Amino acid sequence: MALGRAGPRLQRGAQRRRREQGEAAAPRSGKLLLRSRRPELSQPRWQTVGRWEQPPLVSAGWKHRKAYGDYFQLEPSQEAAPALQAPPAEAGRGPTFAELGLQPALLAGLERLSIGRPTAVQRLAIPALRRGRSALCAAETGSGKTLAYLLPLLERLLGRPEAPAGAAGPAAPRGLVVLPSRELAAQVGAVAAALCAPAGLAVRGLTGGGAAGGLRRQLRAPPPGPAVLLGTPGALREALRRRFLALERLRWMVLDEADSLMDESFTGLLEEILAHAPLAAGAPGPAGPDEERTQVVVVGATFPAGLSETLAKFTDVGQFVTLSTQSLHRLPPHVQQKFVRLKGRDKLPELLQLLKERPSSGGAVLIFCNSAGTVNWLGYILDDHKIKHLRLQGQMSAAARAGIFASFQKGDVSVLVCTDLASRGLDTSSVQLVVNYDFPDTLQDYLHRAGRVGRVGSKAPGAVVSFVTRRWDVDLVRKIETAARKRTGLPGMDSINKPSPKGG
Incomplete structure (x- = not known):
């Protein structure tokens, strides 16, 4: 224009x-x-x-x-x-999602979303996150970061199926995405639901602004025991305090839009959420003492000062891999x-x-x-x-x-x-x-x-x-x-x- x-x-x-x-x-x-x-x-x-x-x-x-x-x-x-440009080393337009090794159920979800080839950050992040490494994932705005983390992390859940949590007791998701606003939670939730439907994974959103009973209803909507939960910090903390929610079964946790989550209005809430997850080395993992720790993925177009120090209270940030695109921090x-x-x-x-x-x-x-x-x-x-x-x-x-x-x-x-x-x-x-x-x-x-x-x-x-x-x-x-x-x-x-x- x-x-x-x-x-x-x-x-x-x-x-x-x-x-x-x-x-x-x-x-x-x-x-x-x-x-x-x-x-x-x-x-x-x-x-x-x-x-x-x-x-x-x-x-x-x-x-x-x-x-x-x-x-x-x-x-x-x-x-x-820039996100749509294939790297010079790759002939044509770069690999397809199928060539990145994603399961057919996720490819079917991508078809439902009418999404074609991977963007630069998706080509970078999908192979790395499928290997289970915790990561700082940084890419320019509008480059497709949501699919860059959802696809490999959902792939990991599909690769290790577990019986859903029972109707009794708190909800115990295996994947958690923390987002700074209810608008963003609704948007990412719609994408996650489209990807998860062919795979049979249940997705729930948890946002505040209502009474405690509303939190319970969001978590208990059928089918109970969502595999993937997307929530805002205030709602997640409230659900954890009231024991509507437990994080002991978490395979992975995503902190999306990291610079907003590190705003002073959120940092206390975020630390309380991190304290409930099995992140620390030496702590029992989701399936026992020898199990791998919860995979943490921090996502954003910009990263604030103090982020590493906050994470270091709960996990070994030195083991994180850094994934960043060439256009990061550049004018479009x-x-x-x-x-x-x-x-x-x-x-x-x-x-x-x-x-x-x-x-x-x-x-x-x-x-x-x-x-x-x-x-x-x-x-x-x-x-x-x-x-x-x-x-x-x-x-x-x-x-x-x-x-x-x-x-x-x-x-x-x-x-x-x-x-x-x-x-x-x-x-x-x-x-x-x-x-x-x-x-x-x-x-x-x-x-x-x-x-x-x-x-x-x-x-x-x-x-x-x-x-x-x-x-x-x-x-x-x-x-x-x-x-x-x-x-x-x-x-x-x-x-x-x-x-x-x-x-x-």
């Missing part, structure tokens, strides 16, 4: 500066990597910037009030998502990304123009705000302008949130105004435009938001438009622009570190 012309305020500002400064130099020939309003600062694709070289930046002067109205955009340098090269320097009061007219000029066939739109209050305020404004939309933010009740994202995914409404609650893991393959109405607070948040477009399964790569208003926003934009010009990963993101042996 190509971005439309600049808004009327931006155009007037640009015309004024051209009169003041004289017409800029002619743009450089050839395809561009970075297109600037000032052509002399555009960077062609053929131009390389040395590792220690400091390139001239469009955003260098963006803290000055004269910069209002300036903009630049990163042009797509390839058509397909197939997605157009535009950055516009604005006064705060100009954001609303620019957004309204973007929405009104968007063609009816232009796909869905995600508008990100940094707070629930801004989501609500912006929603009222869109109501006034007769722009049909949905809102999603974490302060909503469970009942209010239930179904909102599902409705958006079905296409009932094509505009969703949301907080970062919608930036982690959720499948947004219908989205073709992301608008950062509020610029994100961190580079990690920017990557997650940008990863809502150009996903595996998307019909078009899409585009991202970011409104840059605060001085500290400019600091982040400079880092993004520098990484784009140098074709490197974003700085300060490489935190997939294991603790030293001395630290456990």
Whole structure:
């Protein structure tokens, strides 16, 4: 999706500066990597910037009030998502799922989901996780991480069938996926159910927001004793405390969207859940003292500081294998990304123009705000302008949130105004435009938001438009622009570190 012309305020500002400064130099020939309003600062694709070289930046002067109205955009340098590209060493398009050795029941589940060939992270993770190793699995957003862990771990359950737990006593799943939100739990649960149905494995979701009796009913829905359980931290801890749930039979545990799970609101809950699982070396395994420990798989597009230290309290992180794709922590090269320097009061007219000029066939739109209050305020404004939309933010009740994202995914409404609650893991393959109405607070948040477009399964790569208003926003934009010009990963993101042996 190509971005439309600049808004009327931006155009007037640009015309004024051209009169003041004289017409800029002619743009450089050839395809561009970075297109600037000032052509002399555009960077062609053929131009390389040395590792220690400091390139001239469009955003260098963006803290000055004269910069209002300036903009630049990163042009797509390839058509397909990196996750869909087969490695050069492999002829054709890489191996099929069958060639990766998956059982027929799982291949039948993939057919039900209409999924063809494996993505890069799936080719990497499936063989490694089938061998039973605990792992840190890191890949860019929208690359297919859910199937990358579900397929090999379900394969391991099918390879070692056990009698289901009896109806009496707590539910005792053999596989557990911990997810940070009920929306993500519902989404991953639907994929797991489609994969497990041909294999005869029962899947259950466990989410909070209701009375304790609701937790019991979720776990006891027929057939009892789910093989695989997907849950949010609060609901899982409550079920463990009330002894509705036991983890002694766990073969594997997945911590999905690790950076969200390591948020301070979740860390205490997560540690309590980890303490119930048979993870520690020397502890009895699911089938006795000589049994292997529970396999732990930590999944994310970014990994927070402190993750290894938390895990090391319960398991030997030094034995984890690290699985990461080449595109990790890099800006999506197939997605157009535009950055516009604005006064705060100009954001609303620019957004309204973007929405009104968007063609009816232009796909869905995600508008990100940094707070629930801004989501609500912006929603009222869109109501006034007769722009049909949905809102999603974490302060909503469970009942209010239930179904909102599902409705958006079905296409009932094509505009969703949301907080970062919608930036982690959720499948947004219908989205073709992301608008950062509020610029994100961190580079990690920017990557997650940008990863809502150009996903595996998307019909078009899409585009991202970011409104840059605060001085500290400019600091982040400079880092993004520098990484784009140098074709490197974003700085300060490489935190997939294991603790030293001395630290456990």
